[in-house]
Amino acid sequence: MSKNLLLKALLILSIVALSGCAQQLTRQTCMSLASEVDYCLAPLLKNHLSQTQQVNLEVDDKRHQLMSQLELTPEQLTLVGLAPLGQALFTLTYDGEHLDSQQSILLGDEFRGEYLLGLLQLIYWPIEDVNRNLQGGQLTRQTCDAALCRTLYASDNTTAIIEIRYSQSSKWQAQIILTIAQAKLTLKITPIG
Numbered sequence: 001m002s003k004n005l006l007l008k009a010l011l012i013l014s015i016v017a018l019s020g021c022a023q024q025l026t027r028q029t030c031m032s033l034a035s036e037v038d039y040c041l042a043p044l045l046k047n048h049l050s051q052t053q054q055v056n057l058e059v060d061d062k063r064h065q066l067m068s069q070l071e072l073t074p075e076q077l078t079l080v081g082l083a084p085l086g087q088a089l090f091t092l093t094y095d096g097e098h099l100d101s102q103q104s105i106l107l108g109d110e111f112r113g114e115y116l117l118g119l120l121q122l123i124y125w126p127i128e129d130v131n132r133n134l135q136g137g138q139l140t141r142q143t144c145d146a147a148l149c150r151t152l153y154a155s156d157n158t159t160a161i162i163e164i165r166y167s168q169s170s171k172w173q174a175q176i177i178l179t180i181a182q183a184k185l186t187l188k189i190t191p192i193g
Contacts, residue, residue: 004019004056009096009110010015011123015047019101020062022132023062027101028040029094029097029098029099029114030114030126031112031115031118033118033137033152033161033162034154034161034180034182036075036136036154036155037074037134037135037136037137037152037154037155037161038134038135038136039118039121039122039130039133039134039135039137040133040135041094041099041114041118041121041123041133042125042129042132042133043076043096043129043170044072044073044074044076044077044094044095044096045072045125045173046074046147046177047072047074047152047188048072048073048074049070049071049072050069050070050071050072051070051172051191052067052068052070052192052193053067053068053069053070053189053190053191053192054066054067054071054125054189054190054192055068055081055187055188055189055190056187056190057185057186058185058186058190059183059184059185059186060170060184061184064088065082066067066082066083066084067081067082067084067192068080068081068082070120072158074091075094075095075096076094076095076115077090077092077094077097077117078094079091079092079116079117079122080090080092083107087104087106088105089102089104089105089106090102090103090104090111090113091134092113092116092117093095095115099113099114099117119162119178121148121166121185122139122152122162122178123164123171123176123178123189124165124171124172127139127140127141127150132158134152135143136155137149137152137153137155137156137161138153138154138155138157139153140152146165146166146167146169147166147167147169147174148165148166148168148174149163149164149165149166149170150163151164161180161182162179163178163179163181164176164178165177165178166176172191173191175188175189175190175191176189
């Protein structure tokens with residue numbers, strides 16, 4: 001077998017092997033954040049942005065870490081998640097109406113891309129845009145001991161569902177800690193570069 005033919009065969013085998021490790025899914029753009037609190041993804045922002053982030057997630061005392069690359073244009077948002085050793089975990093693509101997810105089968109059926117994108121919108125999108133897409137709750141800016149804080153309350157304005165703390169007032173440059181006490185979830189986002 002010639003060297004070129006061998007290389008082509010290896011390339012085809014690699015593509016087939018990689019495609020077996022990922023699945024393509026169309027996701028819902030609306031999700032339940034808590035009992036009687038729902039959120040539908042807001043339209044895209046008008047800015048252009050490219051950002052690499054280190055993401056630490058703690059759920060029920062289990063810790064996970066990944067790197068993410070966020071690319072935002074007025075036409076599309078793409079979010080890619082990589083494991084610490086560089087394996088592709090997921091790619092989310094949102095055009096303002098439809099959300100597609102290509103994800104590693106290693107993530108299983110529990111990974112829901114719409115929730116990750118929804119949390120990112122709660123963190124970065126203007127409060128007015130988020131509140132237009134919330135039902136049964138309201139996102140507010142709070143005074144706190146951090147540079148900036150946001151809290152998502154249920155409609156009764158006494159039950160805090162999600163708390164977001166920023167290390168500085170410029171949200172895209174800040175280190176962010178998002179907590180959902182009821183779910184025992186802490187999400188820490190650190191911009192890189």
